[in-house]
Amino acid sequence: MSQSTIESILQENRLFHPSPAFVEKARIKSLDEYKQLYEKAKADPQRFWADLAEQELHWFQKWDTVLDWQPPFAQWFVNGKINISYNCLDRHLTNGRRDKPALIWEGEPGDSRCLTYAQLHQEVCQFANGLKQLGIKKGDRVGIYMPMIPEAAIAMLACARIGAPHSVVFGGFSAEALRDRLIDAEAKLVITADGGWRKDAIVPLKDQVDKALADNAAPSVQNVLVVKRTAQNIHMEPGRDHWWHDLQAGVSADCPAEPMDSEDMLFILYTSGSTGKPKGVVHTTGGYNLYTHMTTQWIFDLRDEDVYWCTADVGWITGHSYIVYGPLSNGATTLMYEGAPRASNPGCFWDVIQKYRVSIFYTAPTAIRTFIKMGEQLPKARDLSSLRLLGTVGEPINPEAWMWYHRVIGGERCPIVDTWWQTETGGIMITALPGAIPTKPGSATLPFPGVLADVVDLDGNPVKPNEGGYLAITYPWPSMLRTVYGDPDRFRRTYWEHIPPKDGHYLYFAGDGARKDEDGYFWVMGRVDDVINVAGHRLGTMEVESALVSHPAVAEAAVVGKPDEVKGQEIVAFVTLEGTYSPSDELLKELKQHVVQEIGAIARPGEIRFADALPKTRSGKIMRRLLRSLAAGEEVSGDVSTLEDRSVLEKLRQRGG
Numbered sequence: 042m043s044q045s046t047i048e049s050i051l052q053e054n055r056l057f058h059p060s061p062a063f064v065e066k067a068r069i070k071s072l073d074e075y076k077q078l079y080e081k082a083k084a085d086p087q088r089f090w091a092d093l094a095e096q097e098l099h100w101f102q103k104w105d106t107v108l109d110w111q112p113p114f115a116q117w118f119v120n121g122k123i124n125i126s127y128n129c130l131d132r133h134l135t136n137g138r139r140d141k142p143a144l145i146w147e148g149e150p151g152d153s154r155c156l157t158y159a160q161l162h163q164e165v166c167q168f169a170n171g172l173k174q175l176g177i178k179k180g181d182r183v184g185i186y187m188p189m190i191p192e193a194a195i196a197m198l199a200c201a202r203i204g205a206p207h208s209v210v211f212g213g214f215s216a217e218a219l220r221d222r223l224i225d226a227e228a229k230l231v232i233t234a235d236g237g238w239r240k241d242a243i244v245p246l247k248d249q250v251d252k253a254l255a256d257n258a259a260p261s262v263q264n265v266l267v268v269k270r271t272a273q274n275i276h277m278e279p280g281r282d283h284w285w286h287d288l289q290a291g292v293s294a295d296c297p298a299e300p301m302d303s304e305d306m307l308f309i310l311y312t313s314g315s316t317g318k319p320k321g322v323v324h325t326t327g328g329y330n331l332y333t334h335m336t337t338q339w340i341f342d343l344r345d346e347d348v349y350w351c352t353a354d355v356g357w358i359t360g361h362s363y364i365v366y367g368p369l370s371n372g373a374t375t376l377m378y379e380g381a382p383r384a385s386n387p388g389c390f391w392d393v394i395q396k397y398r399v400s401i402f403y404t405a406p407t408a409i410r411t412f413i414k415m416g417e418q419l420p421k422a423r424d425l426s427s428l429r430l431l432g433t434v435g436e437p438i439n440p441e442a443w444m445w446y447h448r449v450i451g452g453e454r455c456p457i458v459d460t461w462w463q464t465e466t467g468g469i470m471i472t473a474l475p476g477a478i479p480t481k482p483g484s485a486t487l488p489f490p491g492v493l494a495d496v497v498d499l500d501g502n503p504v505k506p507n508e509g510g511y512l513a514i515t516y517p518w519p520s521m522l523r524t525v526y527g528d529p530d531r532f533r534r535t536y537w538e539h540i541p542p543k544d545g546h547y548l549y550f551a552g553d554g555a556r557k558d559e560d561g562y563f564w565v566m567g568r569v570d571d572v573i574n575v576a577g578h579r580l581g582t583m584e585v586e587s588a589l590v591s592h593p594a595v596a597e598a599a600v601v602g603k604p605d606e607v608k609g610q611e612i613v614a615f616v617t618l619e620g621t622y623s624p625s626d627e628l629l630k631e632l633k634q635h636v637v638q639e640i641g642a643i644a645r646p647g648e649i650r651f652a653d654a655l656p657k658t659r660s661g662k663i664m665r666r667l668l669r670s671l672a673a674g675e676e677v678s679g680d681v682s683t684l685e686d687r688s689v690l691e692k693l694r695q696r697g698g
């Protein structure tokens with residue numbers, strides 16, 4: 042965050058209450074009610090979750106232990122049998138929602154589709170049977186590399202139905218990034234499309250899959266399933282590749298949901314960390330189903346008549362939890378949009394809201410800041426009166442953007458829920474409940490009932506109000522990640538050892554800096570590790586550095602984040618070159634393109650600076666703090682006494698810009 046953002050957040054003391062009209066119909070109606078609920082949950086979290094699990098979900102067989110906590114390994118609803126696809130689909134066929142729209146899809150260019158619960162159920166069942174025909178069995182991992190089309194959700198639900206954990210890879214990732222993930226997950230099948238629309242161009246998804254699988258680089262993959270979406274020419278490898286529509290044709294729609302163990306793996310989702318390659322965050326079935334169900338219901342204050350739209354991509358956790366599983370488990374109408382705001386269609390989001398009378402809208406601060414730049418005449422020219430609730434996620438929202446969202450999009454009548462959570466937490470952890478908790482622009486407010494969160498020092502001691510510290514979760518929650526796929530040690534090291542456990546009491550270390558104010562409201566300040574957040578996308582500095590040094594011209598690279606008005610942060614890379622290479626504009630372009638090829642367009646450095654040397658400590662550690670200041674154009678302050686060679690800094694400073 043930029044200094045000015047931090048300052049404005051520190052001075053922020055406005056308080057916004059939900060309107061009486063909103064409160065009247067809200068599920069949780071007052072701060073007192075929230076506090077009672079919170080205290081009750083805190084007094085006996087297991088009882089709290091067990092009661093909800095019993096009331097809200099269908100179980101084929103009840104659990105015998107609510108929580109088995111062998112820190113840092115948790116099991117929830119032990120021996121319970123459940124299927125999230127059953128909870129998202131089957132039970133709505135008999136509770137009056139059969140013909141209710143489950144999934145509304147607005148595609149590009151001008152396509153659209155609406156699937157009722159009965160139709161979605163049928164498609165999922167057929168596709169699940171198709172997967173079985175391909176030999177996919179319970180426990181087999183399936184890669185999903187898809188555009189934002191209904192088949193992405195259908196594929197996820199079909200995998201869940203037969204117990205094959207999915208690993209969705211965001212369609213913006215490169216072939217190399219896809220390959221790494223498929224290898225790590227040992228995926229047996231990849232589901233993709235010929236192409237997808239991104240802005241006004243077609244992304245050649247199938248070509249990327251071909252590249253990822255070339256030379257048998259991901260030997261676990263036996264088949265590729267392809268949805269015909271953009272209908273351009275693609276290669277179909279005989280024996281390996283099949284069309285989705287061929288597989289589905291004439292297949293029976295009778296496919297009972299497999300009773301899964303509550304702790305069976307539901308999915309793996311890769312996310313960036315501060316070291317090494319992305320880690321496979323593992324989520325399991327029962328706890329994840331319950332947690333995403335309850336958070337969707339209470340935080341979005343869901344009612345049957347709502348049209349709910351989350352603008353994330355299904356390739357991220359937000360898409361998993363709050364486009365697919367949470368809303369469908371609640372029997373909601375969830376909207377999926379393939380497009381993105383762009384110069385040729387800057388008002389498209391507002392058109393979608395107007396067209397479908399969207400009532401709940403959940404997006405990211407970076408999108409809001411883009412809209413501010415595009416001007417308020419665009420939303421003002423549409424009818425947004427259907428909106429009743431707004432949400433944000435992905436990074437801290439600066440108060441100016443919050444106020445704009447509130448005024449221009451929310452017409453000053455919609456509460457805003459600023460939701461803090463992570464891929465690892467599976468669901469929203471800190472947020473307002475919109476009818477109950479008054480909001481302060483820039484604060485995610487208070488923990489969800491059943492979540493015990495705090496701001497602590499590195500010894501695990503709570504810090505004083507308004508003092509900075511580390512955001513920690515102090516008790517297990519149902520949708521917590523269970524491990525890092527194939528690497529339990531990394532799981533332990535990354536999340537449970539930065540704050541050493543005391544007397545067997547473990548704190549989950551989120552990797553975010555935060556403070557709590559005198560009202561107990563949380564103000565999340567951003568990452569404290571080497572993770573940067575570019576337009577709400579999480580990237581590891583090491584990941585980008587590895588991509589850079591894999592280019593023959595690069596000797597060393599150091600990557601830092603620099604504040605950016607729209608994206609929150611932007612990538613700045615400092616690079617030293619191998620002997621025979623010298624800096625040039627062409628090389629600069631080539632290196633940027635190289636990162637895009639290695640990771641994807643989301644990782645394209647905003648700036649690359651060539652350097653003779655990087656500032657290092659005597660023990661050889663790159664001093665990122667200095668580079669961050671340089672990148673931000675700030676005076677390098679603080680202690681530089683550990684810097685080995687001061688002239689390095691001087692040279693870098695002179696080079697500037």
Ligand code: WT7
Binds near residue numbers: 435459552553579
């Ligand atoms: C990181 C997690 C969880 C969905 C999207 C991102 C940052 C997320 C907020 C918020 C301040 C936020 C944190 C967190 N973050 N939401 N409301 N306020 N910061 O998931 O890719 O796993 O990233 O995003 O830094 O650690 P993710």
